[in-house]
Amino acid sequence: MLRIHFTDPDLGRTRLAARPDPLWEIAASLHRLQSRKGAWAFAGWSRMARQRLREKKLDRQVRDILLRLYPRAEYFPDFLTPAGALDGFDAGVEAILATPPRRILQEVTTLDRTVGAPPWVGRLVEPSARRELVGLLRAYHEAVVVPYEEVALAKLEAERAARCRGLLDGGVDGMLSGLGPMMRWRPPVLEVSYPTQAADRDLHLHGRGLTLVPSYFNWAEPVAFADPELPPVLWYSMLHEPPAAGVDDPGKPLTALLGRARAVALHAAAAGATTGEIARAAGVSASSASRHATALRDAGLVTTVRHGPAVLHTLTPVGASMLRAAAARRRPGPLAPA
Structure with a gap:
């Protein structure tokens, strides 16, 4: 359980992202490749992704590098999903390249201590190694995330419309109350259900506000930065539903x-x-x-x-x-x- 503590100034500074976070969508899509959770919702994407990764000869690099850096576990390094990515893919990868080596070393050490890390991960303190990683992230993004950008954007716009109606009906309280089912608003605390293996923790906003980022590829696994000193961001799932009867089949x-x-x-x-x-x-x-x-x-x-x-x-x-x-x-x- 993650408990996010609001003060009155935080309510006025809470906002909903206007577009998907491309680096988080990379991370969440890699988690989909590692899990059967929500498999029905991503069956078409999963087939497409695996085929395109093979065609572009990226499958081995994804398996040996990206899946090791982004394990579907209680921790992966915060610097891989910088808040700056809300301004677009290029802004996000520039933030990765600009990450101080000391912070990278701290985070990959935490990765190793928490779930284990490959021996080469320490090289990411070197700018050349991060440039290679960014190149791989760009290739992966173009291969399997970009083809679903319009679908993700349509769902995000619908999510924003729903949250805006909550805001109009009940202010920020109304918006936060409608975030379920993985989140529960108990003023002044937003309780967020974390994966069962993650330890309970508290995040105090201290007047910074919270940025809510709906994610297409996240599946019932809301997550915030592990480091409480980083900008408060909460990525959460836009819950997928089976299509209504008759939408896809002309015989319905x-x-x-x-x-x-x-x-x-x-x-x-x-x-x-x-x-x-x-x-x-x-x-x-x-x-x-x-x-x-x-x-x-x-x-x-x-x-x-x-x-x-x-x-x-x-x-x-x-x-x-x-x-x-x-x-x-x-x-x-x-x-x-x-």
């Missing part, structure tokens, strides 16, 4: 009734979706997505609220009832990747 009742694109749009609106998110989910143009959303709104299935230059589509009670009825008819079967 909901798709037969609405058509595939409108069935996808209706499902997307369950979490709140902009026109751009609907377009990405359905694989159609923005203008087509707007027409589908208008048709659903005219039918009383969704409602639309303008927010600045964007609009947010959410379900009406009738639309929610339709989705529930379709889900109730779903027959057991293999779960598709999110």
